[in-house]
Amino acid sequence: MNTKKKVGFYTLGCKLNFSETSTIARSFKDEGFDRVDFNDPADIYVINTCSVTENADKRFKTVVKQAQKSNPEAFVVAVGCYAQLKPQELADVNGVDLVLGATEKFKITDYLNDLTKNDLGEIHSCEIEDADFYVGSYSIGDRTRAFLKVQDGCDYKCTYCTIPLARGISRSDELQNVISNAKEISSKGIKEIVLTGVNIGDYGKGEFGNKKHEHTFLELVEALDQVEGIERLRISSIEPNLLKNETIDVVSKSRAFVPHFHIPLQSGSNVILKAMRRRYMRELYVDRVIKIKEVMPHACIGVDVIVGFPGETEEHFLETYNFLNELDISYLHVFTYSERANTVAAELDNVVPKNIRTKRSKMLRGLSAKKRRAFYESQIGATRKVLFESENKAGYIHGFTDNYVKVKSPWNPELVNTLHDIELTKIDDDGLVRFDFVEVHSA
Template identity: 85%
Template sequence: MENKKKVAFYTLGCKLNFSETSTIARNFNDEGFDRVDFEEVADIYVINTCSVTENADKQFKQVVKKAMKLNDKAFVAAIGCYAQLKPEELAAVDGVDLVLGATEKFKITDYINDLSKNDMGEVHSCEIAEADFYVGSYSIGDRTRAFLKVQDGCDYKCTYCTIPLARGISRSDALENVLQNAKEISAQNIREIVLTGVNIGDYGKGEFGNKKHEHTFLDLVQALDKVEGIERLRISSIEPNLLKNETIEFVSQSRTFVPHFHIPLQSGSNDILKAMKRRYLREVYTERVNKIREVMPHACIGVDVIVGFPGETDEHFLETYHFLNEMDISYLHVFTYSERDNTEAADMPGVVPANVRAKRSKMLRGLSVKKRRAFYESQLGSNRTVLFESENKEGYIHGFTENYVKVKTPWNPELVNTLQDIKLTKIDEDGSVRLEFIHKLVEA
């Protein structure tokens, strides 16, 4: 058994990628490979790529370099979104031996028979129309919470986005499979499951381009809420037009779903939303936020926003800024628009100069800091439940409350992966919140 080949993984991008990397790693395990950390010497390095921003493309090259430094004879495989969109480009990167597209990535162990280095990466990628089947995934063992994939692909045609080109049509896992995966996760003593996908609010479309919804997202949420052994469920990102009032009301009274929503806005200007081909206007967004605040005043609401989209004037940007400033939200994820090949937006007039994009991005990041601080301040003095993580960071252990307030307390290994009832007391210099334990900790 000493000759077990070692495999290491690196994931770029979203929670969905993490869930898929974890599933692929388990496949390697089943085939007799030994998983090691990416920082260690391995025989095979698998890099799960992302293509959402230009930065992700650059990061890929840096990760390959890192792998080659650790072992210049190692076999390097690239999978994921960037591998589907630009396979030849990745194959040409020095050190890359294998590039697998959207349909091939889950069969990676079938392609790794010969570990000798190639002069040029070998490409196996499909026409994206062939990506019409569904592979369920979840991440486990990587952290205290698990990412559970429930849906893949997207039928929307947002003008800036390459995801439909990289992942194909919208399709979902069968409800019984999702529930089975959730049971498997909870059996591993994992306290929190985060639902993930490309467009999870569209949950229920079957395989092979079946556009009929077998179930709705609300059906999924209601069924998961009944699974024994799960203590927390979190919805990751959900489109405002697909987040229905019934779902918001159900979460507000749910046993396991936490009061935390992440809802992409992308722009606070209706002109820009139309140019982006988003499927809602800002008025719908306002309605969703107001509904959440009505039934869950303490909920955390995160927002995605893109700055510097073609045609975004100073007036459009200020419209977005003021809209977000006045809205009762908790934090922002700010993306600087970057041109992607084969998207409509790449050919649109009104290109915003890079320095203007950077300035707008900085303004919104500043607004995010202000919003998060105000949200944390509003929570001081309240009683919450915290799930503690496993890392000792400079003598402190961190965790998140159900409504996504980041807390810290002096390191105590007994707290790892436990849920504790606490009171939020004060905001620390690093922005996290100090706490008092409501129940005295059990002595070792």
């Protein structure tokens, strides 16, 4: 008879959270637990929280209810950024038994001696200053792609952001350890590794607040490019002031790094960038885009942008809209500004009404669709390498080119986790590039 305890996991938020959930899940496996799908009955449910937006906070309660529906007697644990920032708020949610902060989450199994349901959630949360050590993580969610954490925390003081409060100071994994994790991922047959962190361009800062860089992000890129067996490497998101021309040049000549950059902008207005305490002006952003397109004309460039920041007038917003419209970028991730407790921005005057924030967000999402379509059209006629994924979605298999064009083909299980050179010939009605395989040949 199998008496193993079952545990299910749910991750809210970013790629970094996904990598850490996987690491926490492996610690459960080492302790003899069976991992099950979050929708299945389990003895323990672990919810890895996010607190970047108000919506992520609200979703937490929905996820707790989902866990209780599967098993009303299950022990529910909250970890992650929201758990560090507002532990009491989470502990007060009906059904939550345990809340663990930034340093405690990686020792989660130490807190599970008694799985009796609690009337009140128990909190074990550190002062964020104590989060000065590094825990390496990587996620293997499917057979195709893995998220590899190389850095954690942030020393920047952007006025809207709670991440430094939730994750502590900037610190990095040792270069040799990153290489070792990359080799381990590759040995499992996974074709693509996405480098992730809070501020990965700041890679190299040691533990315990050591501001000296043992290695640079450029050195990390160069070292990973030499690791045999890794088919593809992708940089998840990097600050424009930390994306150096040398790194762009290395990626352009790289064996494994793909021509895809995701570079946060946040605003196209220098007035708003200053109010946000970003570390660059829009002119530097233009320089980065020009440099990338100069050496990789086919590169995909994604942009993060925030609308409705306090003090953003209609003129500031149109400045951002026009700036992005004229820039040679490929798509946008649009965030509607939401007030976060204990941030400078939450105390600022000239609050933008929510209906105007929503309207501006809609305009930029429309621009994003237009930009993506134009980028896809620019790639028609090119032959690119596509990595196919493992899911059957309505009779189609999907994949991405190295430069992040989404491709679909009628479902064929033989294509799963394989790379193919494909000529991009037509865009389907849903905006994706369609390719009909006659015969399967791996690239």
